[in-house]
Amino acid sequence: MKWFSKSAWLLAGSLLCTPAFSADGQGANEFSASFKGTDIGEFINIVGRNLEKTIIVDPSVRGKIDVRSYDVLNEKQYYQFFLNVLEVYGFAVVEMENGVLKVIKAKDAKTSAVPVVGDASVQGDSVITRVVAVRNVSVRELSPLLRQLNDNAGAGNVVHYDPANIILITGRAAVVNRLAEIIERVDKAGDKSVEVVELKNASAAEMVRIVEALNKTTDAKNTPAFLQPKLVADERTNSILISGDPQVRKRLRNVVQQLDKEMATTGNSQVVYLKNANAEDLVDVLKGVSDNLAKAKNAGKGAATASNNEVVISAHKGTNALVLTAPPDIMKALKEVIAQLDIRRAQVLIEALIVEMAEGDGINLAFSGVT
Incomplete structure (x- = not known):
């Protein structure tokens, strides 16, 4: 009698899950699923037969299920119903x-x-990886x-790969897709833009050097390079x-x-001592260079420079030095020109030998070398 009771339940479950063809004769299968105390292996066999799918069951998949669907399910819904039931029972x-x-334990799916x-x-x-x-x-x-947010105790897993800055998510498709959507929204929130800061007194290149040195901290070393702030000097506009x-x-x-504060002294002045060139000879050359630089700088602004940006170049004959007053960007350009002009002149070495001969009783020779 016990055997008959068990068989009756299995038969009832199978009959309730047998596909019923639609009335229009198009062959669309519909299912009404109901299982009570059914062995999970038999449940899987019934679903596999109805969906005409080959299903391999892990030996560790055991137990009984109780489930009832009051709705008529199409083939896609019936398959999702099958997945939902297995998820509830840990498979x-x-x-x-x-x-x-393959039907396996959820913790082994990852x-x-x-x-x-x-x-x-x-x-x-469905268990997937994205x-x-x-x-x-x-x-x-x-x-x-x-x-x-993921089911790490079950089929879920989240790992990351730093060099490529990617995330690998394994789990049930609904959860994985939700996590991918969260990543997309967070990634948009971290989007970076570029900001331009124009300097009035300091040199852009020197400012970048100082700020980058200030930014080299332990936290910066642990942050990926592409996430660290970047600073670039535009010397043309001193920005x-x-x-x-x-x-x-x-x-x-x-x-x-x-x-970027104005210096305490009037103007940005520097003294450059020359080693080879003549200071007075370079004044006119440097004034011509500074005029061209000032014109190029003002062309983009459409206005004349302010008085504190004027360029003054003078020579001190006693020390063979140049006294320069100029904005930081022009100052740097002038010093580069001076360095190229203040070089040792090419010299030609001439050696001569003078021999002096005098007549007399003896022979007297005198030599004098001149270089």
């Missing part, structure tokens, strides 16, 4: 490349041959947050281009503005 389905399905997909085309409770590229946020910081996170750009902009 997962891995679809192989040849279409064969190390199985899970299909790798590139988008959200796969839905439901590779998500991140451009503006560090994956090292993002991965721990995603693990808290600094800053790229990075908005908060980082704001902090660097404040530092630059604090350093």
Whole structure:
């Protein structure tokens, strides 16, 4: 009698899950699923027969299920129903490349041959792996947050690869797609822009050197290179281009503005001592160079330079030195020109030998060497 009771339940479950063809005769299968105390192996066999799929069951998959569906399901819904039931009981389905399905424990699915997909085309409770590229946020910081949202005790797993800044997510398709959407939104929030800071007193190149030295901290070493703020000097306009996170750009902009102060002395003056060239001879040459630089600088602004940006060049004969007063960018250009002009002149070495001969009783020779 016990054997009959068990067989009756299995038969009832099988009959309730047998496909019923639609009334229009098009052959669309519909299913009404109901199982009570059914062995999970028999449940899998019934589903495999109805869906005409080959299913391999791991020996560790054991137990009984109780489930009831009051709705008529089409083939796609019926397959998702099958996946949902297995998920509730701690199992997962891995679809192989040849279409064969494997039913294993959920915790073993993450190390199985899970299909790798590139988008959200796969839905439901199928176990998949997605590779998500991140451009503006560090994956090292993002991965721990995603693990808290994933089923790590079951089929879920989240790992990151720092050099390429990518995240690999394994789990049920619905969860994986949700995590990928979260990554996309966070990545957009970390998008970087470029800000231009124009300097009035300091040299752009020198300012970049100072700020970069200030920015070389332990935290910067642990941050991927592409996420670190970048500073570039535009010497033509004496400006600094800053790229990075908005908060980082704001902090660097404040530092630059604090350093870009007018010098206490009137103008930016420097004395350059010459070793080979004549200071007075270079004054006219340097004035011509500074005029051209000033014109090029003002061409983009459409206005004349302010009085504190005027260039003054004079020579001190006693020390053979040049006294320069100029804005930082023009000052740098003038010093480069001076360095190229203040070189040792080419010299020709001439050697001569003078022999003096005098007549007398003896022979007297005198030699004098001249170089």
